[in-house]
Amino acid sequence: MHSLNPQKLLLSKWTAARPAQREKHFMVTQLYRDDEGTVLDIELQAVLSRRNQRLPWQALQNDDHWLMGWL
Secondary structure: OOOOOHHHOOOOEEEEEEEEOOEEEEEEEEEEEOOOOOEEEEEEEEOOOOOEEEEEHHHHHOOOOEEEOOO
């Protein structure tokens, strides 16, 4: 598990540890914040299919699912 600064996740690149449907590489395209500006969720976009998914930013800390960068 790696530590992340949620404020710096926008446009960061990620690799799925277990790719599904040939979607391996992803990019953070949006940060969802609360009224105080705290990052709650992110939007990940698959590079291959342009499919978007919204998930809590903390999910990226799980090394079993996400690897930092494009490998």
